[in-house]
Amino acid sequence: FAMVFSLLALPAQAAKADASSVDGTYIGTGAGRNGDITLSVTIADGKITQIENVSNKETPKYWAEAVKLFDSILAANGTDGVDAVSGATLSSDGILAAVDDALAKASTQLSGSGTEADPYVISSAAQLQAFAALVDAGNTYAGQYVALGADIDLSGVDNWNPIGAEAKSDTCLDKLFAGTFDGRGHTVSGLKIRVAGAASETNVGLFSTLGNTAVVKNLNLTDADISLTGVADTIQCRAGVLAGDTVNAAAKDSGGRSHDSIGVRIDSCSATVAGQNGMVWAAGLVGRSQIGVCITNCWTDAALRAESLGGTKSAYAGGITGHTGNYAVLANCAAFGTAYA
Secondary structure, eight states, X not given: OHHHHHHSOOOOOOOBOOTTBOSEEEEEEEEOSSSEEEEEEEXXXXXXXXXXXXXOOOOXXXXXXXXXXXXXXXXXXXXXTOOOOTTOHHHHHHHHHHHHHHHHHHBXXXXXXXXXXXXXXXXXXXXXXXXXXXXXXXXXXXXOEEEEOSOEEOTTOXXXXXXXXXXXXXXXXXXXXXXXXXXXXXXXXXXXXEEEEEOSOEEESSEEEEOTTOEEEEEEEESOEEEEEESSTTOEEEEESSEEEEOOOOTTSGGGOSXXXXXXXXXXXXXXXXXXXXXXXXXXXXXXXXXXXXXXXXXXXEEEEEEETTSSSOEEEESSBSOBOXXXXXXXXXXXXXEEO
């Protein structure tokens, strides 16, 4: 009985679209009879409005039966309560699993428990945006683990909200990421940030400022485009594709280090920073690296420009980091492209 039961196809975990689903079109994949089934699922106002086949290897006669599920899924607004089509069970289960996968990406709810063995998993732009909002609201994730579960395309986000508060770090330490973020080799592409006329100290990037216990590793960032300007000679503006700034290491940290490592790769990036009469930092990775930062095994390819237009303050630009504090470590890193300050 155990042997026979283990061979039976198990139904996908049922899911529904709801208010936590972010509008958009999501690609989901499930295992069918002859291989993966990939579907496109469109959601608007918490409702599934369209399901389309992207690719499949199913036998045509079984697929013709299984696609009858599309209407049932649309009517149920999900897979909850929708049964496989008799005679095309394996193909049906693949469709249900693919829709569930797409719905999971549309949801702002993160899977996982935040431990090293079971990290919170981010698999879509919607979830990455929700994660940024949680950090902004005061969840630092200190001592917790977050990981990417898929490549994420941010090209559809007109102006990215950096993860964490963009203000001067010592005024918002409780709103900065301080946990471990593992990209698992995935890529975040198409990051765009536009800040015109910042009226106070501003730090931008995928993250705004990394807390002094933050670890970011195994992450690729491609096709980034950042522009940040300030309005007065007292404004300090910092931009890096990964982060604008970092927090100094805690005074009692052994060796003065705040980060164990930042294992990040950045390819084909463009970051521009122009600051009016202010101190400005621009870098392919981190705008300003404070005391005790450790950056290892990283490379960038970026076109950078840091400019103090009034000429009364300094400007810094660098392929890896624009400025480095004491006790910092940069090891096995390379920078390509151009940097102007």
